[in-house]
Amino acid sequence: MSAANTARLPTQPELRVLKPSRTPVSKLLGKTEHLLVVVPEKPSASVWKQLPDGTRLRGLAGKRLAANVLVRSRLANASGAGITLGKLPGTGNGKKEVGAFDRLSFSGRLAADVCGDNPSSVAILVAGFSPATEGAILESLILALAAHRFRMPTYKSEPTKQKRLNTVRILKDETGIDVRRILAEANATNLVRWLTSQPPNCLDAKTYLALLRSLAKDKGWKLSFLTEAKLSKAGAGAFLAVSQGNAMRDAGIVHIRYRPKKSVVRPKIALVGKGIIFDTGGNNLKPFKGMLDMHQDMAGSAVAVATLAALTDLQAPFAIDCWLAITENRVSANAYKPRDIVTASNGVSIEVIHTDAEGRMALADTLALAAKEKPKAIVDFATLTGSCIAALTERYSGALTNRPDLNELLIDTGRRCGERVWPFPMDHDFDEELRSEVADVMQCAPVGGGDHIQAARFLDRFVPDSSAWVHIDLSSASRKGGLAQVPGEVTGFGARFAISLVLDNHERLVRTAKG
Numbered sequence: 001m002s003a004a005n006t007a008r009l010p011t012q013p014e015l016r017v018l019k020p021s022r023t024p025v026s027k028l029l030g031k032t033e034h035l036l037v038v039v040p041e042k043p044s045a046s047v048w049k050q051l052p053d054g055t056r057l058r059g060l061a062g063k064r065l066a067a068n069v070l071v072r073s074r075l076a077n078a079s080g081a082g083i084t085l086g087k088l089p090g091t092g093n094g095k096k097e098v099g100a101f102d103r104l105s106f107s108g109r110l111a112a113d114v115c116g117d118n119p120s121s122v123a124i125l126v127a128g129f130s131p132a133t134e135g136a137i138l139e140s141l142i143l144a145l146a147a148h149r150f151r152m153p154t155y156k157s158e159p160t161k162q163k164r165l166n167t168v169r170i171l172k173d174e175t176g177i178d179v180r181r182i183l184a185e186a187n188a189t190n191l192v193r194w195l196t197s198q199p200p201n202c203l204d205a206k207t208y209l210a211l212l213r214s215l216a217k218d219k220g221w222k223l224s225f226l227t228e229a230k231l232s233k234a235g236a237g238a239f240l241a242v243s244q245g246n247a248m249r250d251a252g253i254v255h256i257r258y259r260p261k262k263s264v265v266r267p268k269i270a271l272v273g274k275g276i277i278f279d280t281g282g283n284n285l286k287p288f289k290g291m292l293d294m295h296q297d298m299a300g301s302a303v304a305v306a307t308l309a310a311l312t313d314l315q316a317p318f319a320i321d322c323w324l325a326i327t328e329n330r331v332s333a334n335a336y337k338p339r340d341i342v343t344a345s346n347g348v349s350i351e352v353i354h355t356d357a358e359g360r361m362a363l364a365d366t367l368a369l370a371a372k373e374k375p376k377a378i379v380d381f382a383t384l385t386g387s388c389i390a391a392l393t394e395r396y397s398g399a400l401t402n403r404p405d406l407n408e409l410l411i412d413t414g415r416r417c418g419e420r421v422w423p424f425p426m427d428h429d430f431d432e433e434l435r436s437e438v439a440d441v442m443q444c445a446p447v448g449g450g451d452h453i454q455a456a457r458f459l460d461r462f463v464p465d466s467s468a469w470v471h472i473d474l475s476s477a478s479r480k481g482g483l484a485q486v487p488g489e490v491t492g493f494g495a496r497f498a499i500s501l502v503l504d505n506h507e508r509l510v511r512t513a514k515g
């Protein structure tokens with residue numbers, strides 16, 4: 001590996017968002033290179049009157065916008081700025097609210113059009129909606145523009161055309177949207193996309209740790225790294241079963257602490273992430289297509305750490321731990337094998353069945369170690385099972401919890417932020433398929449379906465009942481054609497969901513009754 005190809009943190013400056021000012025709109029428009037306008041599906045005559053160039057836009061929209069497609073034109077002033085006009089489908093004339101996912105998808109299409117013009121600045125005008133809807137649309141547009149302008153990792157020898165967009169000017173905002181929060185969410189999504197897209201020889205375990213250390217320094221976190229030697233002392237046989245097949249001895253579990261005040265010791269929340277930096281499947285080797293994108297198998301760890309970064313930027317008023325299980329899953333003479341028996345750090349013995357079910361092995365010890373700090377709630381993220389994708393496609397991610405009372409909150413949180421999750425059952429009788437003749441539990445069932453449920457039932461053995469626990473099986477971490485406002489295959493899914501869950505609902509999260 002050449003040093004030049006070592007993964008780094010993104011260096012692109014944050015999108016600058018300017019709030020409405022007293023300067024007349026006509027003057028502001030002279031300073032912008034592009035105008036982005038959103039109106040309802042059937043705007044009233046008064047809406048067009050609020051818009052610069054409204055009469056001409058109305059004429060263009062009437063001709064070209066029959067099927068809610070967007071209009072592209074130029075302002076008839078001296079600047080000749082580009083215009084992107086979109087009609088939000090399903091709005092106006094008393095129609096019910098458009099959901100967050102549809103609003104973000106719509107905003108993504110507009111952002112693609114704006115970025116196609118490659119302006120350095122864009123002014124946004126949303127007209128004809130209630131103040132609350134207007135605020136929600138502004139939020140979606142900023143998230144979409146931040147996602148589309150983001151420069152993903154590239155290793156081309158010739159420099160690629162740079163996206164110039166650096167400034168968004170909001171022309172009107174009656175609700176007073178929380179720009180700091182929106183940008184923290186947008187940055188978190190982009191950090192997940194950035195980390196998850198890194199080539200596997202550029203982001204290896206050593207580089208990932210170095211990168212996390214530099215992020216920790218930047219955010220004021222305390223970071224400790226549990227090496228294989230330390231994990232061996234802690235009896236973490238499940239994690240080590242996976243990492244023992246690696247060529248390098250650089251795997252381990254990262255423990256990051258965020259404390260709003262020095263006096264706080266115990267974490268209220270623990271975020272846990274699966275960080276398999278490359279998954280070959282091990283001795284049960286994956287075929288070509290199944291292995292091709294397995295550098296993305298660390299997406300869960302990226303979601304956990306990006307969520308912590310956003311919560312730190314937003315100065316979350318409670319203590320949070322973050323635990324990342326970082327290792328490869330390789331084929332080698334030392335690699336673990338089916339029917340091996342290993343014991344995890346909480347004393348549970350496991351009969352290995354399939355070496356490609358390594359995520360739950362690495363997570364088992366990571367969850368057990370996280371639980372030792374007695375957090376009130378644990379939320380983990382993992383690209384864990386193919387069966388979750390089979391059940392939900394890549395549009396939703398799976399949610400499984402030891403607190404069934406939380407299921408409605410989980411659905412609702414996903415709907416509101418546009419990163420949708422769907423719950424699965426966690427009944428005890430699913431354990432029958434994991435019953436082992438020789439150990440406490442089988443790693444997975446040798447035959448039969450519902451692996452995403454059994455994986456969660458397996459992981460449940462490493463989380464004590466005293467902590468509320470939510471497990472997110474990230475079936476939407478990657479999707480051809482992107483998802484909602486995010487272009488490109490790696491969606492960054494999970495961070496915005498987690499920020500909403502942890503920041504807006506932490507009291508409910510930690511107070512829910514045991515199942």
Ligand SMILES: [Zn+2]
Nearest residue numbers: 279356357358
């Ligand atoms: Zn695997």
